[in-house]
Amino acid sequence: MRIAQIAPPWIPVPPKNYGGTESVIYNLVEELVAQGHDVTLFAPGDARTSARLVSFFPTSLLGKKGDWSMHLKAFYHLQKSFEQVRAHKFDIVHTHLSSSTDLYLFPLSASLTIPHVTTLHSNFPFDLHGPDDKGGDADRYYMDWVSCVPLVAISESARDQEKLPLHFVDVVHNGIDMSQFPPPGKKRDDYLVWLGRFVPEKGPHLAIEVAKRAQVPLVLAGTIARYLKASVAYFHEQIEPHIGNKQIKYIGPVNMKRKVRLLRRARAFLNPIEWEEPFGIVMVEAMALGCPVISFARGAAPEIVMHGKTGFLVQNLDEMIQSLPGIDEIDREETRLYVEHNFSAQVMAEKYTRVYKKVMRNTS
Amino acid sequence: MRIAQIAPPWIPVPPKNYGGTESVIYNLVEELVAQGHDVTLFAPGDARTSARLVSFFPTSLLGKKGDWSMHLKAFYHLQKSFEQVRAHKFDIVHTHLSSSTDLYLFPLSASLTIPHVTTLHSNFPFDLHGPDDKGGDADRYYMDWVSCVPLVAISESARDQEKLPLHFVDVVHNGIDMSQFPPPGKKRDDYLVWLGRFVPEKGPHLAIEVAKRAQVPLVLAGTIARYLKASVAYFHEQIEPHIGNKQIKYIGPVNMKRKVRLLRRARAFLNPIEWEEPFGIVMVEAMALGCPVISFARGAAPEIVMHGKTGFLVQNLDEMIQSLPGIDEIDREETRLYVEHNFSAQVMAEKYTRVYKKVMRNTS
Numbered sequence: 128m129r130i131a132q133i134a135p136p137w138i139p140v141p142p143k144n145y146g147g148t149e150s151v152i153y154n155l156v157e158e159l160v161a162q163g164h165d166v167t168l169f170a171p172g173d174a175r176t177s178a179r180l181v182s183f184f185p186t187s188l189l190g191k192k193g194d195w196s197m198h199l200k201a202f203y204h205l206q207k208s209f210e211q212v213r214a215h216k217f218d219i220v221h222t223h224l225s226s227s228t229d230l231y232l233f234p235l236s237a238s239l240t241i242p243h244v245t246t247l248h249s250n251f252p253f254d255l256h257g258p259d260d261k262g263g264d265a266d267r268y269y270m271d272w273v274s275c276v277p278l279v280a281i282s283e284s285a286r287d288q289e290k291l292p293l294h295f296v297d298v299v300h301n302g303i304d305m306s307q308f309p310p311p312g313k314k315r316d317d318y319l320v321w322l323g324r325f326v327p328e329k330g331p332h333l334a335i336e337v338a339k340r341a342q343v344p345l346v347l348a349g350t351i352a353r354y355l356k357a358s359v360a361y362f363h364e365q366i367e368p369h370i371g372n373k374q375i376k377y378i379g380p381v382n383m384k385r386k387v388r389l390l391r392r393a394r395a396f397l398n399p400i401e402w403e404e405p406f407g408i409v410m411v412e413a414m415a416l417g418c419p420v421i422s423f424a425r426g427a428a429p430e431i432v433m434h435g436k437t438g439f440l441v442q443n444l445d446e447m448i449q450s451l452p453g454i455d456e457i458d459r460e461e462t463r464l465y466v467e468h469n470f471s472a473q474v475m476a477e478k479y480t481r482v483y484k485k486v487m488r489n490t491s
Numbered sequence: 492m493r494i495a496q497i498a499p500p501w502i503p504v505p506p507k508n509y510g511g512t513e514s515v516i517y518n519l520v521e522e523l524v525a526q527g528h529d530v531t532l533f534a535p536g537d538a539r540t541s542a543r544l545v546s547f548f549p550t551s552l553l554g555k556k557g558d559w560s561m562h563l564k565a566f567y568h569l570q571k572s573f574e575q576v577r578a579h580k581f582d583i584v585h586t587h588l589s590s591s592t593d594l595y596l597f598p599l600s601a602s603l604t605i606p607h608v609t610t611l612h613s614n615f616p617f618d619l620h621g622p623d624d625k626g627g628d629a630d631r632y633y634m635d636w637v638s639c640v641p642l643v644a645i646s647e648s649a650r651d652q653e654k655l656p657l658h659f660v661d662v663v664h665n666g667i668d669m670s671q672f673p674p675p676g677k678k679r680d681d682y683l684v685w686l687g688r689f690v691p692e693k694g695p696h697l698a699i700e701v702a703k704r705a706q707v708p709l710v711l712a713g714t715i716a717r718y719l720k721a722s723v724a725y726f727h728e729q730i731e732p733h734i735g736n737k738q739i740k741y742i743g744p745v746n747m748k749r750k751v752r753l754l755r756r757a758r759a760f761l762n763p764i765e766w767e768e769p770f771g772i773v774m775v776e777a778m779a780l781g782c783p784v785i786s787f788a789r790g791a792a793p794e795i796v797m798h799g800k801t802g803f804l805v806q807n808l809d810e811m812i813q814s815l816p817g818i819d820e821i822d823r824e825e826t827r828l829y830v831e832h833n834f835s836a837q838v839m840a841e842k843y844t845r846v847y848k849k850v851m852r853n854t855s
Contacts, residue, residue, distance in 0.1 A: 184632070198562045199594050199629035206598045207635075230563050234570045265563035268548070271571075 134170035136204035148225035158476035169208035233272035242490040282427035285405035302475025311417025330399035398422035417459030498534035500568035512589040522840035533572035597636035606854040646791035649769035666839025675781025694763035762786035781823030
């Protein structure tokens with residue numbers, strides 16, 4: 128299949144640090160190439176890929192101070208990508224939306240005669256999701272085009288939450304590169320892990336409460352969103368006072384190597400989320416390393432964690448605490464195997480290939 | 492002729508205060524309608540026009556704090572305008588560029604099969620013009636499309652300064668609404684006027700030097716760009732110390748009524764510009780009221796001021812001072828008549844009609 132993948136122009140593919148969407152695109156492209164497809168990736172020149180790379184400028188836009196010109200360059204990347212797509216024979220064009228900055232995608236793709244599909248990597252519209260986002264009220268205007276474009280959701284939960292009349296053709300869960308996650312090892316520790324961005328809706332304060340009430344050690348890892356006043360205040364008021372003794376540790380942000388070591392030796396990963404998270408890749412990463420996940424049964428968690436087999440889905444803090452003793456019964460080899468069969472890049476690429484065929488049938 | 496005019500979405504047509512481009516668009520549209528053309532104006536809903544108005548949102552974008560979403564809305568305005576233009580039968584589409592924020596114009600219009608023309612209201616590219624602009628390096632990228640689009644310059648000077656391979660089809664000077672500018676009156680005063688934005692390149696400090704050395708009164712009027720540190724410092728250091736005595740007065744920003752009164756009774760308007768200003772509408776406004784203009788012979792000034800007839804073109808400060816005694820010889824009625832024949836909205840609309848016909852011939 129001749130596949131065009133158009134990445135957003137903001138973060139390198141794969142990302143150097145943060146960048147969930149770019150990580151998924153990287154994994155998908157590598158797997159599609161490995162599965163014998165003819166893939167062209169449209170992305171800035173700092174991408175690393177086994178596909179044919181087409182770039183319109185050398186480096187991704189984020190990292191420099193965002194300003195007006197960046198928007199024009201973002202549009203340039205998309206406009207030029209679509210021009211090339213129109214000029215060459217592709218069977219399918221796959222675009223990716225993770226922030227409102229790339230909403231141009233929709234007017235550009237709405238008029239495309241080549242089969243095309245867009246993965247919504249975030250909830251939509253963006254402007255309902257807090258002060259963090261840059262969407263303003265623009266996405267309301269863009270509904271003219273958004274509603275015409277075939278979309279893929281990253282979970283059934285994300286699709287079902289959608290209030291707007293969007294045209295979802297399928298759900299494809301995000302997949303990880305299994306080779307980055309070694310199988311479960313023999314060395315084990317007795318700590319629980321919480322890992323993520325320190326914002327209330329991801330529940331690190333609840334993880335602390337679980338650890339304290341159950342009197343078990345907890346390691347917190349991840350980043351503080353220092354550009355958000357509310358996040359900094361949250362960390363100082365609700366997290367910091369509990370850190371420092373032997374029971375509750377905070378080890379800062381972790382790179383891939385440290386993340387793997389941390390999760391692989393952990394007793395369980397706690398996911399006491401307080402929102403309908405559309406996916407939750409860290410649950411998949413933990414399970415890939417054999418680490419069971421105990422999550423609130425919200426958002427995409429019930430699609431990711433197999434209750435009683437790869438961890439537990441619970442309704443509240445009490446249930447999370449009560450589930451702790453049972454965690455050692457979970458088969459860590461089976462847990463990894465479950466990820467391999469359901470959330471590997473290979474499986475994701477196969478699912479997308481089926482989506483592409485479906486869209487191609489619908490377009491012709 | 493069925494004419495589509497696409498205005499930028501940032502400032503109302505006509506502008507409430509500052510907005511040279513929007514003022515020109517307003518005058519042009521009113522005149523085209525008066526001359527019997529079928530005109531559709533694509534502009535936000537706060538436009539006032541005799542043409543058919545098509546709006547995609549109720550108010551212009553500027554005035555609120557500029558943010559990312561504004562870009563998406565700006566693009567929305569342009570994209571929707573072009574969609575409508577494609578769907579309806581227009582003989583000509585006239586677009587207007589005055590800031591890099593609307594560079595989207597070019598990829599959108601490059602593929603248009605209907606005859607179209609864009610007026611460059613500012614120098615291009617924008618990023619060569621100081622820290623004031625928001626263009627970054629994006630316009631370099633947009634040259635792909637800019638070079639294909641038929642352009643109109645607002646002066647020969649603007650056209651000739653252009654270093655890039657742009658496709659200019661003609662020059663059309665800006666025109667003013669003569670009905671807003673009453674003919675010269677009998678009441679006269681002995682002061683000189685400088686009027687504009689207080690930035691060094693517009694030369695208010697030089698106007699002060701002229702007045703002091705020639706020992707004549709000077710009235711300064713206009714705005715201080717308070718958002719620009721350098722402009723505020725310039726005003727405090729080079730202008731403010733000279734204000735306050737009877738000879739040099741600063742009367743703040745002026746509305747149309749005060750501007751008319753100020754210029755109509757003035758002895759002359761001083762224009763000691765230190766840059767290649769692409770036009771200079773205030774020279775035209777002064778002359779419409781019979782007020783002669785003494786300008787440095789730079790930028791578009793030699794195209795606007797008729798030396799010895801409507802004022803003087805001089806090379807330097809000494810020449811400006813030496814020219815002062817001769818200013819009372821200028822015929823103020825003739826000066827107004829000259830503007831009527833060369834810089835009225837009526838003449839501008841007639842010139843644009845000729846440009847439209849030329850572009851239509853070239854396109855067919």
